[in-house]
Amino acid sequence: xxxxxxxxxxxxxxxxxxxxxxxxxxxxxxxxxxxxxxxxxxxxxxxxxxxxxxxxxxxxxxxxxxxxxxxxxxxxxxxxxxxxxxxxxxxxxxxxxxxxxxxxxxxxxxxxxxxxxxxxxxxxxxxxxxxxxxxxxxxxxxxxxxxxxxxxxxxxxxxxxxxxxxxxxxxxxxxxxxxxxxxxxxxxxxxxxxxxxxxxxxxxxxxxxxxxxxxxxxxxxxxxxxxxxxxxxxxxxxxxxxxxxxxxxxxxxxxxxxxxxxxxxxxxxxxxxxxxxxxxxxxxxxxxxxxxxxxxxxxxxxxxxxxxxxxxxxxxxxxxxxxxxxxxxxxxxxxxxxxxxxxxxxxxxxxxxxxxxxxxxxxxxxxxxxxxxxxxxxxxxxxxxxxxxxxxxxxxxxxxxxxxxxxxxxxxxxxxxxxxxxxxxxxxxxxxxxxxxxxxxxxxxxxxxxxxxxxxxxxxxxxxxxxxxxxxxxxxxxxxxxxxxxxxxxxxxxxxxxxxxxxxxxxxxxxxxxxxxxxxxxxxxxxxxxxxxxxxxxxxxxxxxxxxxxxxxxxxxxxxxxxxxxxxxxxxxxxxxxxxxxxxxxxxxxxxxxxxxxx
Amino acid sequence: xxxxxxxxxxxxxxxxxxxxxxxxxxxxxxxxxxxxxxxxxxxxxxxxxxxxxxxxxxxxxxxxxxxxxxxxxxxxxxxxxxxxxxxxxxxxxxxxxxxxxxxxxxxxxxxxxxxxxxxxxxxxxxxxxxxxxxxxxxxxxxxxxxxxxxxxxxxxxxxxxxxxxxxxxxxxxxxxxxxxxxxxxxxxxxxxxx
Numbered sequence: 191x192x193x194x195x196x197x198x199x200x201x202x203x204x205x206x207x208x209x210x211x212x213x214x215x216x217x218x219x220x221x222x223x224x225x226x227x228x229x230x231x232x233x234x235x236x237x238x239x240x241x242x243x244x245x246x247x248x249x250x251x252x253x254x255x256x257x258x259x260x261x262x263x264x265x266x267x268x269x270x271x272x273x274x275x276x277x278x279x280x281x282x283x284x285x286x287x288x289x290x291x292x293x294x295x296x297x298x299x300x301x302x303x304x305x306x307x308x309x310x311x312x313x314x315x316x317x318x319x320x321x322x323x324x325x326x327x328x329x330x331x332x333x334x335x336x337x338x339x340x341x342x343x344x345x346x347x348x349x350x351x352x353x354x355x356x357x358x359x360x361x362x363x364x365x366x367x368x369x370x371x372x373x374x375x376x377x378x379x380x381x382x383x384x385x386x387x388x389x390x391x392x393x394x395x396x397x398x399x400x401x402x403x404x405x406x407x408x409x410x411x412x413x414x415x416x417x418x419x420x421x422x423x424x425x426x427x428x429x430x431x432x433x434x435x436x437x438x439x440x441x442x443x444x445x446x447x448x449x450x451x452x453x454x455x456x457x458x459x460x461x462x463x464x465x466x467x468x469x470x471x472x473x474x475x476x477x478x479x480x481x482x483x484x485x486x487x488x489x490x491x492x493x494x495x496x497x498x499x500x501x502x503x504x505x506x507x508x509x510x511x512x513x514x515x516x517x518x519x520x521x522x523x524x525x526x527x528x529x530x531x532x533x534x535x536x537x538x539x540x541x542x543x544x545x546x547x548x549x550x551x552x553x554x555x556x557x558x559x560x561x562x563x564x565x566x567x568x569x570x571x572x573x574x575x576x577x578x579x580x581x582x583x584x585x586x587x588x589x590x591x592x593x594x595x596x597x598x599x600x601x602x603x604x605x606x607x608x609x610x611x612x613x614x615x616x617x618x619x620x621x622x623x624x625x626x627x628x629x630x631x632x633x634x635x636x637x638x639x640x641x642x643x644x645x646x647x648x649x650x651x652x653x654x655x656x657x658x659x660x661x662x663x664x665x666x667x668x669x670x671x672x673x674x675x676x677x678x679x680x681x682x683x684x685x686x687x688x689x690x691x692x693x694x695x696x697x698x699x700x701x702x703x704x705x706x707x708x709x710x711x712x713x714x715x716x717x718x719x720x721x722x723x724x725x726x727x728x729x730x731x732x733x734x735x736x737x738x739x740x741x742x743x744x745x746x747x748x749x750x751x752x753x754x755x756x757x758x759x760x761x762x763x764x765x766x767x768x769x770x771x772x773x774x775x776x777x778x779x780x781x782x783x784x785x786x787x788x789x
Numbered sequence: 790x791x792x793x794x795x796x797x798x799x800x801x802x803x804x805x806x807x808x809x810x811x812x813x814x815x816x817x818x819x820x821x822x823x824x825x826x827x828x829x830x831x832x833x834x835x836x837x838x839x840x841x842x843x844x845x846x847x848x849x850x851x852x853x854x855x856x857x858x859x860x861x862x863x864x865x866x867x868x869x870x871x872x873x874x875x876x877x878x879x880x881x882x883x884x885x886x887x888x889x890x891x892x893x894x895x896x897x898x899x900x901x902x903x904x905x906x907x908x909x910x911x912x913x914x915x916x917x918x919x920x921x922x923x924x925x926x927x928x929x930x931x932x933x934x935x936x937x938x939x940x941x942x943x944x945x946x947x948x949x950x951x952x953x954x955x956x957x958x959x960x961x962x963x964x965x966x967x968x969x970x971x972x973x974x975x976x977x978x979x980x981x982x983x
Contacts, residue, residue, distance in 0.1 A: 358813055358826075433850045503850045
């Protein structure tokens with residue numbers, strides 16, 4: 191049977207067919223759908239959970255694999271930085287059953303703070319790595335990864351990218367193979383599983399020997415293959431770029447690497463000797479290129495194909511034509527625009543009905559404080575009309591950066607903004623540090639009750655466990671903060687603009703660490719319709735203060751009213767969620783609920 | 790390698806991904822190899838989004854190159870304008886007239902192109918343009934959200950695929966309680982092409 195699956199759906203299917211029994215991870219674009227799909231479609235056979243962060247997920251995955259369960263972990267590219275400490279010991283220990291880590295990288299930075307190339311982790315950790323080109327391979331390579339993991343007793347990495355994870359293509363489905371090996375008890379094998387130096391020394395020797403054996407295996411594994419065509423040009427490539435290369439260089443010979451670490455050196459040499467000119471085409475860093483150069487093989491890569499952003503077919507085509515590798519007439523002809531009408535940009539906005547809006551409205555209009563920011567939907571607070579979140583770099587960073595502001599000794603008091611899921615991901619330790627070291631500042635925890643940006647996963651602040659469709663144990667953020675030693679903890683209703691302002695004032699006046707929890711359900715989760723709002727044109731003065739809340743439902747007419755010479759806003763009935771925040775900031779009370787209009 | 794290339798442009802939240810799901814599956818059911826590419830994640834919050842769909846004997850890249858797209862389905866005029874360089878001169882555009890001004894326009898920092906300017910530019914870049922207010926038409930049927938299915942209805946009249954395939958795939962992808970409404974929207978969209 192065939193089905194049209196996204197790469198993430200195919201990875202989920204691959205885990206199912208490979209007999210995986212445990213899958214853990216922390217959500218992050220473009221990886222988030224894998225666990226969601228496994229929970230929804232294969233939840234009877236596979237235990238899934240959203241762990242509090244990637245490192246916790248990796249340790250849990252290690253424990254499950256030590257206990258004899260085929261186990262998979264999913265993360266986005268930057269999550270690898272969080273879990274790498276745990277990943278590296280698993281490469282030393284191996285496990286009782288297959289252990290596969292899936293990283294979904296984000297060339298082009300569609301939803302990430304950087305464009306790091308996680309294939310460096312393959313070399314750093316000495317972890318065998320597969321790179322699928324489409325959904326069929328995503329599924330097949332997961333199965334190959336589990337096989338290799340058990341054959342060589344090593345953790346295996348599968349590296350997807352956004353264009354594999356979020357593209358759909360046709361997949362032939364297979365059956366589930368059960369892992370028949372079941373352990374009755376957890377192994378008591380200190381020499382294998384305790385990386386204390388005396389044992390780890392031996393493990394390192396074994397690792398080096400193992401990676402040499404896997405390199406030998408890579409020479410014959412079917413996922414690495416040479417496609418001989420014309421011998422003038424040979425291209426070594428992997429992942430989704432292979433699909434682009436086939437479109438752009440249909441006549442070139444191709445060495446397609448399904449496994450990009452360790453590399454099959456003999457195969458590469460055979461290919462290099464069989465072609466006149468050799469290219470490596472890889473997105474981001476010259477990871478393959480540098481290894482081939484180190485073999486003493488002459489190859490051109492980053493000199494032609496830049497390390498930033500995706501190498502989409504049109505870009506490859508232009509580079510190929512520019513370098514004289516493709517005849518210029520192959521470049522598709524772009525039409526030229528007949529006029530020069532400029533197109534306004536469309537920046538991202540908080541959803542209509544978002545609970546974060548009131549916090550940024552207040553920070554932008556009622557206060558003048560530096561705001562250390564964090565990762566979540568609320569980073570949209572750095573955009574117009576708020577321009578808050580003056581810093582943002584990594585999960586959980588905001589509290590540490592706020593602390594840094596305070597120990598730098600500036601006279602002004604700072605705040606930070608962090609979501610509930612991010613707080614439990616990596617904010618807890620930073621808050622404890624701030625308390626212990628006499629930090630000063632206001633930690634605003636924006637509690638919308640879920641991990642919203644990546645698709646509404648649960649976190650410890652959520653009272654449900656989405657992967658099991660059951661109640662979860664909710665941990666009260668205010669109780670945690672008090673237990674850590676925060677003396678000033680204030681909870682306010684995020685949908686009440688004045689309450690947020692007063693809470694913020696009160697916390698800023700506190701000489702020490704204060705936590706302000708702005709609580710309100712994510713509008714995408716709490717679908718209870720509120721009454722929609724409308725603007726009374728008789729009362730509206732056209733002052734546009736309502737635009738300061740940055741709501742997509744508030745629309746300014748394109749033309750001035752001929753009578754009043756004003757552009758009075760209206761509320762778009764297809765978008766208004768009925769939160770009423772705009773009504774609270776209207777200085778003339780012109781915005782009021784529309785009778786009988788549910789959002 | 791012959792292929793039929795589609796682009797679906799819109800604003801995050803308008804349902805472009807549902808459209809690309811349906812369109813790619815219709816392609817597969819009609820006997821083609823089919824691939825598609827969406828932008829998900831943070832970009833869905835009211836930003837510009839676009840999905841590529843390709844049908845063919847054997848599709849390589851899921852994304853089309855500029856100058857190679859046959860059909861552009863625009864869920865919002867401004868977002869439709871952004872994608873015009875992808876079109877072949879022989880392309881067809883199906884565009885929703887319902888305008889969603891971005892914040893840059895609301896705050897007076899930029900101007901939304903006039904209706905005449907939109908119409909003129911669309912006409913200059915494609916062989917055929919079908920445009921109507923699909924949001925209001927779908928709202929009249931019961932929900933503005935069915936706008937995307939209506940546009941697919943219009944597209945279906947330009948493609949040589951049995952209408953039963955479209956019906957089956959749409960039924961598979963839309964929630965059961967909205968099946969009737971979406972079927973109505975699909976046929977209302979077909980009527981727009983007449």
